Amino acid sequence: xxxxxxxxxxxxxxxxxxxxxxxxxxxxxxxxxxxxxxxxxxxxxxxxxxxxxxxxxxxxxxxxxxxxxxxxxxxxxxxxxxxxxxxxxxxxxxxxxxxxxxxxxxxxxxxxxxxxxxxxxxxxxxxxxxxxxxxxxxxxxxxxxxxxxxxxxxxxxxxxxxxxxxxxxxxxxxxxxxxxxxxxxxxxxxxxxxxxxxxxxxxxxxxxxxxxxxxxxxxxxxxxxxxxxxxxxxxxxxxxxxxxxxxxxxxxxxxxxxxxxxxxxxxxxxxxxxxxxxxxxxxxxxxxxxxxxxxxxxxxxxxxxxxxxxxxxxxxxxxxxxxxxxxxxxxxxxxxxxxxxxxxxxxxxxxxxxxxxxxxxxxxxxxxxxxxxxxxxxxxxxxxxxxxxxxxxxxxxxxxxxxxxxxxxxxxxxxxxxxxxxxxxxxxxxxxxxxxxxxxxxxxxxxxxxxxxxxxxxxxxxxxxxxxxxxxxxxxxxxxxx
Numbered sequence: 001x002x003x004x005x006x007x008x009x010x011x012x013x014x015x016x017x018x019x020x021x022x023x024x025x026x027x028x029x030x031x032x033x034x035x036x037x038x039x040x041x042x043x044x045x046x047x048x049x050x051x052x053x054x055x056x057x058x059x060x061x062x063x064x065x066x067x068x069x070x071x072x073x074x075x076x077x078x079x080x081x082x083x084x085x086x087x088x089x090x091x092x093x094x095x096x097x098x099x100x101x102x103x104x105x106x107x108x109x110x111x112x113x114x115x116x117x118x119x120x121x122x123x124x125x126x127x128x129x130x131x132x133x134x135x136x137x138x139x140x141x142x143x144x145x146x147x148x149x150x151x152x153x154x155x156x157x158x159x160x161x162x163x164x165x166x167x168x169x170x171x172x173x174x175x176x177x178x179x180x181x182x183x184x185x186x187x188x189x190x191x192x193x194x195x196x197x198x199x200x201x202x203x204x205x206x207x208x209x210x211x212x213x214x215x216x217x218x219x220x221x222x223x224x225x226x227x228x229x230x231x232x233x234x235x236x237x238x239x240x241x242x243x244x245x246x247x248x249x250x251x252x253x254x255x256x257x258x259x260x261x262x263x264x265x266x267x268x269x270x271x272x273x274x275x276x277x278x279x280x281x282x283x284x285x286x287x288x289x290x291x292x293x294x295x296x297x298x299x300x301x302x303x304x305x306x307x308x309x310x311x312x313x314x315x316x317x318x319x320x321x322x323x324x325x326x327x328x329x330x331x332x333x334x335x336x337x338x339x340x341x342x343x344x345x346x347x348x349x350x351x352x353x354x355x356x357x358x359x360x361x362x363x364x365x366x367x368x369x370x371x372x373x374x375x376x377x378x379x380x381x382x383x384x385x386x387x388x389x390x391x392x393x394x395x396x397x398x399x400x401x402x403x404x405x406x407x408x409x410x411x412x413x414x415x416x417x418x419x420x421x422x423x424x425x426x427x428x429x430x431x432x433x434x435x436x437x438x439x440x441x442x443x444x445x446x447x448x449x450x451x452x453x454x455x456x457x458x459x460x461x462x463x464x465x466x467x468x469x470x471x472x473x474x475x476x477x478x479x480x481x482x
Contacts, residue, residue, distance in 0.1 A: 053481050055420060055428025059389075066469070068432040073475030075431075078155050078461075079113070079147055081126050081468030086145065087158045093117065093145060094126045096463035096470055098169035098227070098336070098397060099450030100178050102205050107151040109454050110205040111461060112160055112178035113470060114167035116449075117141040120192040126468070128162045135163035136214040137195040142167040144180050146205045147470060160203040161214050165193070168242070169227035169336050169397055169449075170200075175262050178203045179217075181225030183242055185314065198222035198314070200239075202266055210264055218271035220253055221312040223319045227337040227397075229344050231369055235261065238344045238367065240334035241320060244354050247291060247330035249278045249320050250346060250367075252306055271313070277306035278319075281329040281374060292331035292348055292365065292374070293357030298425055300376040302329075304367070331355075331363075336409075340400030343368045345377070349394050349411065352382075361393035364406065364421065378406070378421045386414030392427055397449050402457035404480040409462060411447035418448050418462055422480045430460075431473065437466050 056070035067075045078084075081094035097116040104110040121127045121141040128143030144160040144167060166184035173179060185198030199216035220228070226240040226248075235255045241248035254275045259265070281289040281302040289302055310322045320330070333349035348363040362380035367373070383393035394412025401407050405422040407430065418431040431448075438444030446466035453460055460473040 054422055054426050055480070056430065056475070056478075059429055059432050062434050065434050065436070066464075067471060067473075068434050069473065069475065070430070073473060075474075076472045077469055078111075078149065078472055079145075079157055079468075079470040084155075084157070086129065087156055088129060088131065090129045091126050092157060092468065093128045093143070094124060094466070094468035096465055096468045097167060097449045098171075098180070099452050099461055099463060099470070100170070100172040101452050101454050101461055102172070102176055103455040104148060104206060109149045109459075111147040111149065111452075111470070112170075112180070112203055112205050113145050113147055113450065113463070114170055114180055115142050115144065115468070116166055116168050116183070116465065117143075118166040118184055129159055130162050131159040133212040134159055134161055134214065136161065136201070136216070137163040137165075137193055137197070139163070139192045139194045140165045140197065142182070144178065144203050146203075149472070158208070160205065160211055161201055163214070164199075164201060165197045166224075168225070169240075171228040171230070171337060171339075173202075173230050173261075174232040176204075176206065177263055178205060179228045179230075181228060181239075183224045183226055185222055185224055185318070196222065198224065200225055200228060202264070204263055207263070215267050217266050217269070218313060219269055219273040219276070221251065221276050221309060221319055222314045224248065226335050227346070229337045229339040230261075231339070231344075234369055235259065236369065238337065238346070240337055240346055242333055242335060242349075243318075243320055244332065246320060247332050247355060248334050249328065249330060250334055251309070252277050252279070276309045276312045278309060278323065278328040279374075280305045280307050280327065288326060289329050290326070291329065291351075291356050292363065292376075293351040293355035293360065295363070295376045295379075296358045298376050298379050302374045304372050304374055335395070335411075336397040338398050338400050338406075341366070342370065345398055345400065345406065347395050347398050347408070349396055361412065362395040362408075364395065364398065364408070378425055378427075380427075383412065383414075386412060389415050389432065392417055392419050392429075394447075396447060397451050399451050399453060401480070402453055403477050407451050407453075407460065409448035409451045411449070414445070416445045416448055418451060418460075420480065431462070433464055435464060435469075 059068040079092045093115040095116045097114040102110045127141035143162040148156045168183035170180040200220045204210040226242040237253040239251040331348045332351035332355045335347040337346045344367045364378035383391040395408040396411035397409040416433040450463035
């Protein structure tokens with residue numbers, strides 16, 4: 001049943017008052033760059049009180065030129081494209097992206113690691129190897145690997161799925177599998193592909209046999225997928241689309257009645273199973289909101305109705321173009337998602353001239369399925385100088401921290417960070433990428449991706465996408481004060 005505008009107007013006041021990350025940042029967010037610089041420090045500032053107890057202090061340059069971390073923190077390289085090898089003897093594929101961590105047998109940790117490789121295999125030095133039985137399209141270069149980290153520190157890696165395209169983010173399921181998303185919707189015959197792309201696939205890190213004969217989960221739609229989460233209580237799946245011209249969409253998939261979730265159960269569903277829908281948002285006055293960039297204050301709350309997608313497989317028209325103006329709400333660069341606190345956190349990376357509302361360098365929204373509302377939790381003003389260390393811009397992958405708040409991976413311009421956002425919305429640095437893949441005259445630092453904690457919360461895993469490095473970060477984690 002739709003959430004009526006009258007219902008939303010009546011409840012929006014107390015809904016907005018209870019948001020977790022709105023807090024003190026509402027005023028800060030109105031100033032360009034202010035939120036991004038609130039709690040960062042330079043290396044020269046050694047005062048532990050300079051950041052008011054938020055975060056872990058200044059980042060210390062790495063003599064090995066990979067990762068700057070706060071005092072007391074260390075990192076370890078688990079996989080490195082072109083250097084480490086799979087069990088088969090082939091090199092680790094490149095372009096690491098979305099990752100999730102699972103508790104494995106005998107104290108191991110199993111990581112499923114996406115590889116965002118687009119187009120023909122010949123375009124890449126280290127595509128995902130075409131392991132027999134695990135290939136969807138032999139012409140495609142992307143896929144996932146599974147990385148096993150053993151209690152004694154040893155690491156093993158093997159292919160989870162191959163022959164997919166541009167595996168970007170994705171999401172874990174409550175039953176311990178990984179949903180890998182193709183951020184590319186090439187048809188068979190385009191860019192050398194032999195099958196249609198733009199789908200979601202399920203990968204089981206603990207059961208290699210379950211990954212044989214990969215099947216696209218077409219009921220989730222065919223478009224440039226970014227991320228997906230599953231509501232463990234209601235059974236809905238929520239998905240993001242990173243696309244422009246027009247801007248992409250946030251989706252909800254409702255399973256068929258009496259569908260029972262579990263490993264491999266998606267394979268039994270028909271291509272048109274359930275309902276795929278896009279959001280139609282409106283403010284507390286009942287006014288339609290065409291794009292999430294219209295929000296300029298943290299704590300902004302929009303009511304959400306859901307509109308059916310006419311043709312989810314986009315046989316003739318891309319899904320996002322099947323709606324007329326005024327039918328649905330869009331957003332620029334919808335990126336990572338994470339399920340936590342009873343709802344879905346989702347990122348809109350940045351918005352400039354591609355969006356009708358206010359320019360920003362990153363938003364984090366929270367969708368509450370019980371109230372059917374979207375609340376703006378974090379807002380980053382436009383970064384005036386991305387080349388200097390301090391401000392944050394372009395958040396991408398996201399995770400909910402066991403120590404409170406959120407951890408975000410930067411995919412912006414200039415310097416690249418992992419950074420945290422507290423429950424009050426204040427931001428602080430966790431790591432800085434120091435691996436220059438450009439030149440001394442024109443330095444370039446790859447994005448971070450795949451940020452996720454180990455099941456025991458002691459290790460933060462993250463990727464440097466180019467050239468493709470999976471890192472394990474440990475240190476004196478602490479509960480972040482509100």
